[in-house]
Amino acid sequence: MHPTPSAVPARRTRRDGAVHAAAQGLLDGLETPVAAFVDLAGIGESAQALHAAWPSEVEVLHAFAAKANPLVPVLAQLRRHGMACEVSSPGELAQARAAGFTPDGIVLDSPVKTLAELASALAGGIAVNIDNFEELERVDGLIGLAAAVPRIGIRINPQVGLGSIEAMSTAGRTTKFGIALQDPGHRERLLDAYRARPWLRWVHVHVGSQGIPLELNAAGVAVAVEFAQEVNRQRPGQVVGIDIGGGLPVDFTDDADSPTFADHVAVLKQLVPDLFDGSFRIVTEYGRALMAKNGFVASRVEYTKTSGGRRIALTHVGAQVAARTTFDPQRWPLRVLVYDGDGRPSGADQEVQDVAGPCCFAGDLLAKERLLPRLSPGDLVVVPDTGAYYFSSPFHYNSLPMPPVYGFEADGDGEVRFTLLRAAETIDDVVSRSGVAPLPSPVAAR
Numbered sequence: 001m002h003p004t005p006s007a008v009p010a011r012r013t014r015r016d017g018a019v020h021a022a023a024q025g026l027l028d029g030l031e032t033p034v035a036a037f038v039d040l041a042g043i044g045e046s047a048q049a050l051h052a053a054w055p056s057e058v059e060v061l062h063a064f065a066a067k068a069n070p071l072v073p074v075l076a077q078l079r080r081h082g083m084a085c086e087v088s089s090p091g092e093l094a095q096a097r098a099a100g101f102t103p104d105g106i107v108l109d110s111p112v113k114t115l116a117e118l119a120s121a122l123a124g125g126i127a128v129n130i131d132n133f134e135e136l137e138r139v140d141g142l143i144g145l146a147a148a149v150p151r152i153g154i155r156i157n158p159q160v161g162l163g164s165i166e167a168m169s170t171a172g173r174t175t176k177f178g179i180a181l182q183d184p185g186h187r188e189r190l191l192d193a194y195r196a197r198p199w200l201r202w203v204h205v206h207v208g209s210q211g212i213p214l215e216l217n218a219a220g221v222a223v224a225v226e227f228a229q230e231v232n233r234q235r236p237g238q239v240v241g242i243d244i245g246g247g248l249p250v251d252f253t254d255d256a257d258s259p260t261f262a263d264h265v266a267v268l269k270q271l272v273p274d275l276f277d278g279s280f281r282i283v284t285e286y287g288r289a290l291m292a293k294n295g296f297v298a299s300r301v302e303y304t305k306t307s308g309g310r311r312i313a314l315t316h317v318g319a320q321v322a323a324r325t326t327f328d329p330q331r332w333p334l335r336v337l338v339y340d341g342d343g344r345p346s347g348a349d350q351e352v353q354d355v356a357g358p359c360c361f362a363g364d365l366l367a368k369e370r371l372l373p374r375l376s377p378g379d380l381v382v383v384p385d386t387g388a389y390y391f392s393s394p395f396h397y398n399s400l401p402m403p404p405v406y407g408f409e410a411d412g413d414g415e416v417r418f419t420l421l422r423a424a425e426t427i428d429d430v431v432s433r434s435g436v437a438p439l440p441s442p443v444a445a446r
């Protein structure tokens with residue numbers, strides 16, 4: 001794999017600039033001890049790298065997987081950079097619409113769509129990928145409602161195997177997604193289904209997310225292409241497109257993108273050359289690879305202590321913004337970068353420390369026994385690579401409010417300018433999402 005070294009210093013320089021600027025004001029440690037940040041220029045760079053990686057001979061629509069970062073201004077920024085949007089729930093669909101995506105730029109993949117969701121998506125001209133045979137029957141009953149040119153596909157499970165994180169792997173033998181193509185009878189049944197329905201014109205596959213090697217991803221795409229070709233041998237031209245899903249993994253150990261979008265395309269070209277022969281339009285659904293490196297969380301260190309000889313820094317960044325890491329630290333390790341109170345990279349001596357969050361369970365640790373510059377109260381801990389699936393997917397444990405999210409960009413003079421993308425949740429907001437107001441106490445009857 002060949003990371004793009006030139007992109008690394010720029011990304012790091014922008015982050016250092018933002019941390020320093022935030023330390024002067026936003027992260028006052030009193031009102032705002034923790035905040036999340038989005039690198040707006042980075043989003044443009046990532047989208048640009050994606051567009052550049054795919055050859056111009058193929059017609060490709062890049063649909064960002066909204067679940068990776070569903071903040072409306074983030075989705076809008078991606079739209080401005082030529083992205084479409086993949087959604088998997090009514091909430092994500094509404095977020096995509098709020099970000100300005102029109103139906104021709106939305107793909108609905110929810111694994112469990114209600115009848116009402118299906119009816120409105122089909123009537124609205126949104127592309128739909130069907131998950132199972134029963135959903136297909138439902139669509140049969142709704143197809144009369146569909147927009148003039150419906151974009152309907154079926155998600156197949158190519159059953160090519162699991163990656164290193166089973167929970168992120170969607171092409172195992174018994175995985176819950178799509179129609180398992182190798183199960184007895186399924187391939188024939190699916191071919192019959194396409195034969196009987198000329199409006200079934202897409203094939204969808206998504207092999208999984210973090211932990212899926214590029215070769216395994218390509219093996220799944222190859223199964224989708226072969227199936228589409230088999231349909232087309234019987235009914236020439238019926239399948240017009242392949243939605244290849246997302247799942248380009250992220251390197252959480254470094255600022256570079258590795259693998260890159262270009263690496264993915266190179267592996268696909270080698271292992272699935274027919275994808276590029278011009279017979280098919282392509283939809284991609286990259287999520288984490290576009291956004292992970294374009295966001296970070298920063299928190300003041302509130303206190304430090306030692307316990308059993310272990311030095312521990314108590315911060316405001318924990319499970320509420322990084323649930324995956326705190327619950328499954330082996331599979332989801334994150335880097336922790338240390339800055340001094342002024343927002344400059346710390347020069348303190350290295351020491352083995354734990355970096356703990358604010359939640360009331362012992363596993364609420366961002367880092368355990370990690371060699372880091374010695375942390376002191378008022379220092380800043382910065383957790384990079386959290387722009388996808390982290391602060392945008394909050395965990396409400398302990399009723400911790402969602403921190404504010406700021407976009408950052410350098411202005412003409414190189415000064416860092418922050419834009420509010422999501423306001424800090426207030427304590428009143430927390431109460432208002434905590435159930436209905438209590439009824440007045442019943443007056444005792446006499």
Ligand SMILES: *Cc1c(COP(=O)(O)O)cnc(C)c1O
Nearest residue numbers: 065206209246247285286287288
């Ligand atoms: C989650 C998901 C994606 C995006 O996965 P990433 O690993 O973020 O690229 C794409 N398509 C589908 C159907 C998904 O469920």
